[in-house]
Amino acid sequence: MNTTIELLSNHTTIRSFTNQPLTEEQREAIFKAANQTSSFSLLQAVSIIRITDPDLRKKVMELSANQPYIEEAAEFWIFCADFNRNHQIAPNVDLEYIEYLLIGTFDAGLMAQNALTAAESMGLGGVYIGGVRLHITELTEVLHLPKHVIPLVGLCIGHPAGENPGLKPRLPQSMVMFDNQYQPLDEETLATYDQQMREYYRERPVKAPFTVKKVKGWKDHIEDHLERSKLPFMLEYLNKQGFAKK
Ligand SMILES: Cc1cc2nc3c(=O)[nH]c(=O)nc-3n(C[C@H](O)[C@H](O)[C@H](O)COP(=O)(O)O)c2cc1C
CATH class of the missing domain: 3.40.109.10 (NADH Oxidase)
Known part of the structure; x- marks a missing residue:
């Protein structure tokens, strides 16, 4: 290395x-x-x-x-x-x-x-x-x-x-990099990663201002953060700044 x-x-x-x-x-x-x-x-x-x-x-x-x-x-x-x-x-x-x-x-x-x-x-x-x-x-x-x-x-x-704070675990290679063609989500591998993240979050609870109600594993994290990341005003803002009209 x-x-x-x-x-x-x-x-x-x-x-x-x-x-x-x-x-x-x-x-x-x-x-x-x-x-x-x-x-x-x-x-x-x-x-x-x-x-x-x-x-x-x-x-x-x-x-x-x-x-x-x-x-x-x-x-x-x-x-x-x-x-x-x-x-x-x-x-x-x-x-x-x-x-x-x-x-x-x-x-x-x-x-x-x-x-x-x-x-x-x-x-x-x-x-x-x-x-x-x-x-x-x-x-x-x-x-x-x-x-x-x-x-x-x-x-x-x-x-x-x-x-x-120590390394935050990432998804395994088999879920992120595919040879030649896209692969469907492998639930078993996902469950293993989710468990890894549960342990990570148990040791390091999320601090304010990002307190979340029930983040237990990565799947909970995704549900919570996807929902909060919408920013529905963004398209109108971008258009006002001269971006993304067509
Ligand atoms: C585009 C982008 C925006 C981010 N915004 C925030 C933020 O607003 N507040 C924060 O605490 N961390 C923010 N992060 C850091 C991520 O939460 C962090 O990279 C992720 O949880 C992985 O942790 P690690 O970088 O320690 O491996 C952001 C990261 C990226 C790439």
């Missing part, structure tokens, strides 16, 4: 940070690594809003289910799909096709992951904040995002505090 594979295979989300800031060198190294990420047709349709203003950080936290680590982390970056830059260069291109949303979302996700991996490689830790989309219209206003820019995910980065 090499050090990159070791790092990736030991990934675990960190939700507790000391108040030690990152050095400028660390911050720049993370940005540089993230900015070199592959980009669809080199459109580079991503912008990062780094939230340094404490009042704004608090406001974003409130808009993102009050997750305390948004305020506590040394760094908080919001990754946005950004076609505003491209639009200024090529104003006659119709950006209302849904493919642009896929391109921007994919590029932003890849870039965010490279930022997190770069941070982890330096002994730092982080947590993504999909919760930034819970009040996306208000967040868009607060960040002064123009048309063709949408905030997709936040990333808290900092020095880990407390114990390492």
Whole structure:
């Protein structure tokens, strides 16, 4: 095993940070690594809003289910799909096709992951904040995002505090990677994984603000989180920002 594979295979989300800031060198190294990420047709349709203003950080936290680590982390970056830059260069291109949303979302996700991996490689830790989309219209206003820019995910980065939470079990390879053609769900393998997750959750109950009533295993988790992740206002919001009209 090499050090990159070791790092990736030991990934675990960190939700507790000391108040030690990152050095400028660390911050720049993370940005540089993230900015070199592959980009669809080199459109580079991503912008990062780094939230340094404490009042704004608090406001974003409130808009993102009050997750305390948004305020506590040394760094908080919001990754946005950004076609505003491209639009200024090529104003006659119709950006209302849904493919642009896929391109921007994919590029932003890849870039965010490279930022997190770069941070982890330096002994730092982080947590993504999909919760930034819970009040996306208000967040868009607060960040002064123009048309063709949408905030997709936040990333808290900092020095880990407390114990390492340990690896969260993932689905086995047979359920995730198929040779040549898709395979139906194997109930027996699923039951084994569900049992593994029951044990994981028993040892580490979900903490506020994500207290859930009866999460026992992965199947319960899926039912609960699928239901809560609908965000029915999203299509209207995307259309307003100039995305996904056709
Ligand atoms: C796009 C995305 C959004 C996420 N949003 C949140 C979030 O808002 N709050 C949070 O505590 N964790 C969030 N997470 C972290 C996941 O809960 C975490 O990655 C998952 O439970 C697996 O745990 P692990 O990363 O420790 O292996 C998010 C992860 C991703 C990829």
